[in-house]
Amino acid sequence: MGDVAIRPATESDIPTVLSLLRELAAYEGKLDCVRIDESLLAEYAFSQRACIEVLLGLLEGSAVSYAIFFPQFGSYRGLPWLYLEDLYVQPGARGHGVGRAMMAHLASLTLKRSWAGMAWSVLDWNQSAFAFYRGLGATTANGHVSMDLTGDALLRLAEEVA
Numbered sequence: 432m433g434d435v436a437i438r439p440a441t442e443s444d445i446p447t448v449l450s451l452l453r454e455l456a457a458y459e460g461k462l463d464c465v466r467i468d469e470s471l472l473a474e475y476a477f478s479q480r481a482c483i484e485v486l487l488g489l490l491e492g493s494a495v496s497y498a499i500f501f502p503q504f505g506s507y508r509g510l511p512w513l514y515l516e517d518l519y520v521q522p523g524a525r526g527h528g529v530g531r532a533m534m535a536h537l538a539s540l541t542l543k544r545s546w547a548g549m550a551w552s553v554l555d556w557n558q559s560a561f562a563f564y565r566g567l568g569a570t571t572a573n574g575h576v577s578m579d580l581t582g583d584a585l586l587r588l589a590e591e592v593a
Contacts, residue, residue: 433490433491433527433528434489434490434491434492435488435489435490435527435528435529435532436488436489436492436532437486437487437488437489437532437533437536438486438487438489439484439485439486439487440476440485440486440487440497441477442473442477444485444487444494445469445472445473445476446469447487447494447497448472448485448487448497449467449468449469449472451494451495451496451497451519451521452465452467452497452499452517452519453465454519454521455517455519458519459554472485476499482501483499483500483501483516484499484500484501485497485498485499486498486500486533486536486537488520488524488529488530488532488533489529490524490527490529495520495521495523495524495529496518496519496520496521496524496529496530496533497517497518497519498515498517498518498519498533498537499515499516499517500513500514500515500516500537501513501514501516502514502546503550505547505548508547510545510546510547511544511546511547512541512546512547512548512549512550513537513540513541513544513546513548513549513550514549514550514551515537515549515550515551516551518530518533518534518551520533530563531567534567537549550572551564552577
């Protein structure tokens, strides 16, 4: 194993976070979809308009992982959940406990904030991610399937508001 640490990212970490984010996008075959830049990350993670939090995972003092998360309200329980948007560990750092340490850190934050739990989605082809999360005790969400609305469909729907 190695020396693993998890810490909140700071504004000075923005280039590192973006580099890791682009690695994740390339791994998922979505690099051409990345539009975020330093100013957007600064705005949404570190300004008065902040709506996300970012963690860095370190192995032997080097950043090898990041997580982006935010609160998501659970109406049935009346409590927020931690929604994990991204969790990425560089391939060379996998198997050293960084991902597990990141998830443990997020679980601890969830409990300290008295939130109901944690939620995230996994790409249907990413069997190693499914195995990792199941190994932590995670289960599939009770019949929920992730959906999104973007691009032209989003524009068309929004145009219905006069």
